[in-house]
Amino acid sequence: MTVNQPLLRVEGLTKHFPVQKGLLDRISFQGGRLALRSQVVHAVNGVNLVLARGETLALVGESGCGKSTLAKTIIGLHTPTAGQVYFEGQEISRLQGRARKPFRKKIQMIFQDPFSSLNPRKKVMDIIAAPMKVHGLVGKTDRQTKVYELMEKVGLHPAYANRYPHQFSGGQRQRIGIARSLASLPELIIADEPISALDVSIQAQVLNLLMAMQEEFHLTYLFVSHDLSVVKHLSNRVAVMYLGFLVEVAETEAIFLKPAHPYTRLLFAAIPTLDVLEFREGDQQEGEVPTPIDLTRGCPFHPRCGRTQALCREMRPELTSLASVSGGEHLLACHYPVRD
Amino acid sequence: MNWHALRESWSEFRESPAGLCGLFLTTLLFLAALLAPLLSPLNPYDLEQLFLENSLKVPSLLDNWAYESFMLGSDGQGRCMYSAILYGLRISLYVGVASTLLSALIGTLAGLWAGYQGGRTDTLIMRLADIQLSFPAILIALVIMSLWGQGVGKIIIAISAVNWVFYARTARASTLSEKEKDYVDAAISIGVSAPAIMLSEVLPNIMAPIIVIGTVRIANAILLEATLSFLGLGVPVTEPSLGALVNEGYRVLFSGQWWVSVFPGLALMLVVLGINQLGDRLRDILNPRLKR
Numbered sequence: 001m002t003v004n005q006p007l008l009r010v011e012g013l014t015k016h017f018p019v020q021k022g023l024l025d026r027i028s029f030q031g032g033r034l035a036l037r038s039q040v041v042h043a044v045n046g047v048n049l050v051l052a053r054g055e056t057l058a059l060v061g062e063s064g065c066g067k068s069t070l071a072k073t074i075i076g077l078h079t080p081t082a083g084q085v086y087f088e089g090q091e092i093s094r095l096q097g098r099a100r101k102p103f104r105k106k107i108q109m110i111f112q113d114p115f116s117s118l119n120p121r122k123k124v125m126d127i128i129a130a131p132m133k134v135h136g137l138v139g140k141t142d143r144q145t146k147v148y149e150l151m152e153k154v155g156l157h158p159a160y161a162n163r164y165p166h167q168f169s170g171g172q173r174q175r176i177g178i179a180r181s182l183a184s185l186p187e188l189i190i191a192d193e194p195i196s197a198l199d200v201s202i203q204a205q206v207l208n209l210l211m212a213m214q215e216e217f218h219l220t221y222l223f224v225s226h227d228l229s230v231v232k233h234l235s236n237r238v239a240v241m242y243l244g245f246l247v248e249v250a251e252t253e254a255i256f257l258k259p260a261h262p263y264t265r266l267l268f269a270a271i272p273t274l275d276v277l278e279f280r281e282g283d284q285q286e287g288e289v290p291t292p293i294d295l296t297r298g299c300p301f302h303p304r305c306g307r308t309q310a311l312c313r314e315m316r317p318e319l320t321s322l323a324s325v326s327g328g329e330h331l332l333a334c335h336y337p338v339r340d
Numbered sequence: 341m342n343w344h345a346l347r348e349s350w351s352e353f354r355e356s357p358a359g360l361c362g363l364f365l366t367t368l369l370f371l372a373a374l375l376a377p378l379l380s381p382l383n384p385y386d387l388e389q390l391f392l393e394n395s396l397k398v399p400s401l402l403d404n405w406a407y408e409s410f411m412l413g414s415d416g417q418g419r420c421m422y423s424a425i426l427y428g429l430r431i432s433l434y435v436g437v438a439s440t441l442l443s444a445l446i447g448t449l450a451g452l453w454a455g456y457q458g459g460r461t462d463t464l465i466m467r468l469a470d471i472q473l474s475f476p477a478i479l480i481a482l483v484i485m486s487l488w489g490q491g492v493g494k495i496i497i498a499i500s501a502v503n504w505v506f507y508a509r510t511a512r513a514s515t516l517s518e519k520e521k522d523y524v525d526a527a528i529s530i531g532v533s534a535p536a537i538m539l540s541e542v543l544p545n546i547m548a549p550i551i552v553i554g555t556v557r558i559a560n561a562i563l564l565e566a567t568l569s570f571l572g573l574g575v576p577v578t579e580p581s582l583g584a585l586v587n588e589g590y591r592v593l594f595s596g597q598w599w600v601s602v603f604p605g606l607a608l609m610l611v612v613l614g615i616n617q618l619g620d621r622l623r624d625i626l627n628p629r630l631k632r
Contacts (some may be wrong), residue, residue, distance in 0.1 A: 072525070075529050076528075077525050077528060077529060097533075100531075104529060104531030105531060108530070109526065109529045111522040111525070111526060112522075116521040116522040116523060117521075117526050118523055118526075119527075119544075119545070120545065121544035121545055130527070130530055130532065131530045131531070134530055134531045134532055135531060177526075180530075
């Protein structure tokens, strides 16, 4: 293993879900003969992504853009339709059962909903100890102490170990989820909107906890979020996703300073601000998110984009490197990037 | 379930007189069945205690109110009806409970597996259940029993073969909704194996509806056993259940000896009534959608 090998590399990752419809809906006339047409939801389309050890990559985009699907495909909750996921150089996306197990230890997930992510019939002790038990990390006798240790680290009193999840608040439950994800000593944690279900007053606490844990356990985060102010606070790099495509990937400062994709600009314009003067009317765009079932030709964003030209309707722009001022890599998928 | 939740459920349970009656009846009859050897004046299974001169005695309770043998009369073989009912209750309840446990076990596992795996496994198991449901339950049990012969063990298996479907459907439906929850995804991403997820993560969360179905179906299983025994395909004649007793009495019913049929029939009715009331109440309490 070389030193500069990325921890995680995603290549051409694609996930399509079949739209299950009745047989009658699928029959259509095509050129004078009956044909069975099966529709698919293009949730994730050819995503390329690299995560260096120790960094935090934020995956942002509006709801329904496929960021959660991408996260779940990387961790193996979905099997990709196409493409590969390399962890420390090894392709893992199609490994099953025993072969997959070592990677299940190294990659963990924090879920969005702290209410459904903890089994209501299990005690906190058993929930946090589960990864240790599955991977045989800690002997039976030491497990309890280890759980207490973890609970203290995430800010829970060890005396609560014998309680059930319903006896905790949302924030506390998310702490339990974080403790569980740390229990197997993972290298990569995929956090799927870990704070968006929490009260605003709790969000900052949990966010700080995540950052503290990253420092202590040398974690790499793939942080899925739609909250850009959180992203700015937490991440080294930002990847913007639209309709299953990555449209812009850049370092956090660069992208906040100079967003080059019209969609990224739209996202940033949507951050609520107290400054009335900063509100820019011109950035508001018309239209709904197009359905991911029938992908339009050309750039996925062109029906909503204010800068659409003929080329945008014909050809989908590839994610290519942009000359960057700051020195870091700035990837962009746009024919006519914004430069101002 | 912890102590506090249990007490809360009890105080809610108490609100319904019908439920309380059901609980009382069920407890009473279960106790009577359990203590049958102590309560009954004669042992109906002991052939040495059967004398033909005792046959078809009129219930002595009609003349004097005393706890003695033949207080509910006797049947054609000189069996004390009261004792026979107590012992018959024992067999009926035993068959009801045992077949419910067995069918709940088979059905829950089948439904859990079908729901969790989905796809072809699901289709196979649930179509099998659908096909079985399209036959009358009694017909299936009749076929099994007439091919196989009499016996308490066999009747338990026959009833379970009919009743597993209900548990399988319930278990599958609950599994489908539980499977979507994040704690299952969390277990997968930790590396827990599929059988372990089914048994230790999902199963405890689908037990409430299974328990409810179970209490309601016990009564059904008891009735099915009684029907089979009434038709002469259930338990052996030497160890009659309530259904077999009704059958025996039915032969002499129109010659004036009504008690041989009526008393076991009443006992059967009380058992089913009690368990049904209890089951209905449990369903009301354990199903949050039915709460006020």
